[in-house]
Structures are given as C-alpha cells and as structure tokens.
Amino acid sequence: MSEPTVILGAGLAGLSASYHLGHDRCVVFEKNHYLGGHIHTEVVDGFTWDEGPHLSFTKYDYVKELFADSVEQEYLEYPVATGNYFQGHWIPHPAQSNLYAVPEPLRSACLRDFHASRGAAPDAAPDDYRDWLHRAFGATFADTFPAAYTRKYWTLPPERLTTDWVGERVYYPSVEDVAEGAKGPLPEQTHYIKKIRYPKRGGYMAYARKIAAGANVQFHHEVTHVSFRDRTVLFTNGTKVSFERLVSTLPLPTLIERSDAPMPVREAAAALNCSSLLIVNVTADHPTARPENWIYVYDEDKHTTRINCTEMLSPENAPTGKTGIQVEVYYSKDRPLAEAPRDVAAKVCDELVEMGVVHGHESIESVDAKWVPFANVIFDHDRRAALRTVLDWLETQGMAPDDDDLAPTTDWDAKLASASATGQHIVLAGRYAQWKYYWTDDCVMRGVELAKRFGGDG
Numbered sequence: 001m002s003e004p005t006v007i008l009g010a011g012l013a014g015l016s017a018s019y020h021l022g023h024d025r026c027v028v029f030e031k032n033h034y035l036g037g038h039i040h041t042e043v044v045d046g047f048t049w050d051e052g053p054h055l056s057f058t059k060y061d062y063v064k065e066l067f068a069d070s071v072e073q074e075y076l077e078y079p080v081a082t083g084n085y086f087q088g089h090w091i092p093h094p095a096q097s098n099l100y101a102v103p104e105p106l107r108s109a110c111l112r113d114f115h116a117s118r119g120a121a122p123d124a125a126p127d128d129y130r131d132w133l134h135r136a137f138g139a140t141f142a143d144t145f146p147a148a149y150t151r152k153y154w155t156l157p158p159e160r161l162t163t164d165w166v167g168e169r170v171y172y173p174s175v176e177d178v179a180e181g182a183k184g185p186l187p188e189q190t191h192y193i194k195k196i197r198y199p200k201r202g203g204y205m206a207y208a209r210k211i212a213a214g215a216n217v218q219f220h221h222e223v224t225h226v227s228f229r230d231r232t233v234l235f236t237n238g239t240k241v242s243f244e245r246l247v248s249t250l251p252l253p254t255l256i257e258r259s260d261a262p263m264p265v266r267e268a269a270a271a272l273n274c275s276s277l278l279i280v281n282v283t284a285d286h287p288t289a290r291p292e293n294w295i296y297v298y299d300e301d302k303h304t305t306r307i308n309c310t311e312m313l314s315p316e317n318a319p320t321g322k323t324g325i326q327v328e329v330y331y332s333k334d335r336p337l338a339e340a341p342r343d344v345a346a347k348v349c350d351e352l353v354e355m356g357v358v359h360g361h362e363s364i365e366s367v368d369a370k371w372v373p374f375a376n377v378i379f380d381h382d383r384r385a386a387l388r389t390v391l392d393w394l395e396t397q398g399m400a401p402d403d404d405d406l407a408p409t410t411d412w413d414a415k416l417a418s419a420s421a422t423g424q425h426i427v428l429a430g431r432y433a434q435w436k437y438y439w440t441d442d443c444v445m446r447g448v449e450l451a452k453r454f455g456g457d458g
C-alpha cells in the first residue's frame, strides 16, 4: 500500500478529503478532541448549539444526498424567514424590497434615491462595495442599512471591501420590486436562499456522519511546524510525521506562520484579513418570541449583529417551551475585542430584552460565550495580492495550482469537468485553507475534486 495521505484538520474539508480519497489511505491530524471544526455541534442542558447558525442551501444534488443519507433522510426542509431589526422596527428581509416597513420620512428618501441611482448608468465597474451598494440601492438605503451592517458583520466600512464576493449573496432588486415593496408585502419573497435543510436531530454536525464514519483521526494533534523542505509535520505533543502527500485544511495564515516559509511570504499571510466571532448563547424560560429563522440587527449602538433561535432550526434543538437564542458579535484586527466576553454577553442580554427577543432579564436561565478566531474571510483590497504571494511560494514547494485560486468562490460543475490527475503533493482544502467564501457544500465538493485529481474511493 502507498504511504497514507496526511490531512491536517478534521473539519468538513478534511473529513471530505479523507472520505473521497479513501479513509484507509489517509490519516487526519486534529488539534481538538472532537470532529467537525466549524460544524461541531454541542448539546448543553437539552439545548443543541451549532457554532453559529448553519443551514444547508446547497444546489449540488450530490451534497444533498450525502447529507440526507447521513441523517437517514431525517431532515427538515422549510423556506427561510429572515428579519431585520432597525431602531425598534421589524422589517422583513430583504429590506430593499420591503420598504413599506421602513418608517417615514426614511422610506421616501430611500425610494427617491433608489430611482435616482437606477437613472444614472455608469459605464465603469464599481470601485468597491460602497460604490456597488450606492448603485444598487441609492445612497440613503445603502448608507442606512447595508453599509451599517457591513461595519458590524465584516467589521470594515464598505469602501474597504471589493465586490468579487458579492455574487447572488446580496439581493439586487428590480425597480418593480422596490416600488411595490414600498406599498406593502410582495407576493413572493426575494431572499437569495429560498429553501433550506437542517437535520431533524443532532444539529448540523449530523450531516457529517457519513463522511466521518471510519476516518482515521488522530485527536489532540496540534500542528506546530510544517517543513515543506523536509516533508515533515511536527505536533505540539512531540509527534513528528513524514508525508508524501499533504492536504492542509488549516487556516492559511496559521499554516504559513508555522512553516519554513520565508519572511515575505509570512508577511503576506499575516496580511490576510479575517473576522473573529464571539458567539453568545442565551437560554430563556419562554417559547420563541419571534417568527424569523434569523434576524439581522442594523443598529450600530448594539453589539448584536445576527440572531437565531436554535429551536427555529429544529424543534428538537431545545426543551419544549424554552428558547435558545444565539447571537453573533464580530471582531477583527480592525475592530479588536476590547472588553471581557462576559461583559459583551451581558450587553447582548440587555439588547435581547430591549428588542423583545427575551421577555425580560428574569426569563434568562443561562448565558454562555464562545470565541471563534476564524469566522469570515474578509474580501478587502489587499486579499488578492497577499494570497498570490502565498500561493506562488507554495507552488514552489509542490502545491497543485488551481485556475480559480484567487476567486472567492468555485463553480464545482465546471471544475469537476476539467479536473485531471496531478503529480503535485501539497493541496489546500476548505474555507480557511483556500481563503475563500466557501460554504459547507464547497468543503465537501473539494474532497470530490481531490479524488478525481489523485484517484480515490469516492
């Protein structure tokens, strides 16, 4: 038998690579004592918590079937109900086509600017996300809603972001939708995700059951040094392994920092920008107070950025009659966490009471906060050049190049159609390793593609 492929990280990308290459041909090294990375699910006092809201909205039938098989077809499928909170007002999502719920005189100003923006027809592409927002929505709406949310979610003003990641993620409304939506609710919702699937029980992690079964995972193995020159990996527990082929799913800045990369490459990797997330889980002694699956909060004087209730994902996620509210608060090197997490959590509780998501402080039964160092890759203007420098160096070390390696997303149908065998022995896989806007289905599909390139069981 040939040397096993060494896979770093047992998140979805690492597990998918192992499953599709063949578990008997791979060994996976994971720093934690559990599988799943960002899709790990915890059950605490009868509440099921994912690491931030996770739902499957994949368009790939292969992933749909894999996930469905993992939970023996026991999944829920429902349309998403998303909401927006703005200065005491509840606005259905997307707000741009539900202006009827925006208070006056703001509503009329949004409408006026929207029509003005569609009248102007610029011939050049937008310079940045702020420019894109202004052209798509007009100045008033852009500055009041998405620009404010961008500062909270992406932790940067929109002019510091590119537009290559936007795709269908931000709904670009038609003139008719905006005009009609200013009078009253549209007959059909216009969110970019229409139907989602979520495991009936076990949280999102249940979707990884099939690909995780039989994986050779070595837990408590935190990578401390990768020598690309010697083809060895050293772990904090003192173990050292050699590799013929390496698949890394570690965050790219971590991989490079803990390797024999030269200084300019290390500096480029350090320049890659990512948000961190403080998750605040709050339980209360009453049923869900709001009908939405998740809620965007625009007020910049609030820490709360996005809210979901775990029992709205699946009723099995919480004891009957109780609500498990998960709040996301974002940070980055541009907005460092300057308070103790418990102080942020206390303010989040105040905000939940103010917004009416919790009936009162006396209803709160527990509060917990969890820090997630890598949350969302930030698509700022420096990303492409920094990523290019890092990837060019890795190619000199034997990394297989990708034709879309700087693009934020991947078209898997096109990629699989062109995937062919490669002799290179280093591969990056997953959201943080490839530094992309990858969802869970992308992490699965990367494993499918690797098997096509290297040969595998999948």
Ligand SMILES: Cc1cc2nc3c(=O)[nH]c(=O)nc-3n(C[C@H](O)[C@H](O)[C@H](O)COP(=O)(O)OP(=O)(O)OC[C@H]3O[C@@H](n4cnc5c(N)ncnc54)[C@H](O)[C@@H]3O)c2cc1C
Pocket (backbone or CB within 6 Å): 008, 009, 010, 011, 012, 013, 014, 029, 030, 031, 032, 035, 036, 037, 038, 039, 051, 052, 053, 054, 055, 056, 057, 221, 222, 223, 224, 249, 250, 251, 254, 277, 328, 374, 375, 376, 429, 430, 431, 432, 433, 438, 439, 440, 441, 443
């Ligand atoms: C808040 C939030 C909400 C999301 N919602 C959705 C959603 O609704 N739908 C969806 O499809 N996707 C969603 N995603 C994206 C999804 O979580 C990721 O695309 C996916 O889980 C990434 O998997 P990965 O294997 O690439 O990375 P990871 O899950 O990060 O796996 C990497 C693994 O490497 C391990 N590791 C790290 N450093 C070391 C080291 N030094 N040594 C050894 N091991 C190490 C980690 O512990 C981890 O297990 C969301 C992401 C976030 C942050």
